[in-house]
Amino acid sequence: MTIHKEEKIWAGIVAAMVVVFLAALAYAAWVIGLQVPGGDVQMVNPQRALEELKPGVREVAPGKYEVTLIGKMWSWFPNKIVLKDPVEVKFRLTSVDVIHGFQIVGTNVNVMVFPGYVAEITWRVPPNAKGTYLMICNEYCGAGHQNMYGYVIIERSS
Incomplete structure (x- = not known):
């Protein structure tokens, strides 16, 4: 099985995008301090x-x-x-x-x-x-x- 040059390029692009998205997520969580809503939820009948x-x-x-x-x-x-x-x-x-x-x-x-x-x-x-x-x-x-x-x-x- 031969991996073509174009496949390697696209695999590299996808891997780079994953790294960029994870870095953006980490930046938003730790540097900016964004969090998903959560915590204590009050319930009532x-x-x-x-x-x-x-x-x-x-x-x-x-x-x-x-x-x-x-x-x-x-x-x-x-x-x-x-x-x-x-x-x-x-x-x-x-x-x-x-x-x-x-x-x-x-x-x-x-x-x-x-x-x-x-x-x-x-x-x-x-x-x-x-x-x-x-x-x-x-x-x-x-x-x-x-x-x-x-x-x-x-x-x-x-």
């Missing part, structure tokens, strides 16, 4: 989520909020969130029935919401953000999907 998680808005420090939202066909609980001079908002979300997608239109907030799992996302609110933002479900969840929306209202004191 979907039938008891409303009682256990107590949906609502809490100011945990000046300008820092924790918002607990629950998705249920076809609405968010609560569906109106008012934030005064927010700097950082930690959203905790779950669903009691099917998969939902949580998005605040015009921002980088976008997360999948699964029944029984509590998804967490932290939003650093831009200092110039104010007004009313539409909060939608961007994952088809049934016949009333188009009615699953709410509002995030950002009020600024100055």
Whole structure:
């Protein structure tokens, strides 16, 4: 069996690409510090989520909020969130029935919401953000999907 010159060249190119990809992965992991999501995942019984998680808005420090939202066909609980001079908002979300997608239109907030799992996302609110933002479900969840929306209202004191 004879190995042709072109086969050796292509084998070398493939080997070089593997080395480059592994080097890029190592650089991203050790130098930049990128990691895959993971760690502790909070779970909740979907039938008891409303009682256990107590949906609502809490100011945990000046300008820092924790918002607990629950998705249920076809609405968010609560569906109106008012934030005064927010700097950082930690959203905790779950669903009691099917998969939902949580998005605040015009921002980088976008997360999948699964029944029984509590998804967490932290939003650093831009200092110039104010007004009313539409909060939608961007994952088809049934016949009333188009009615699953709410509002995030950002009020600024100055």
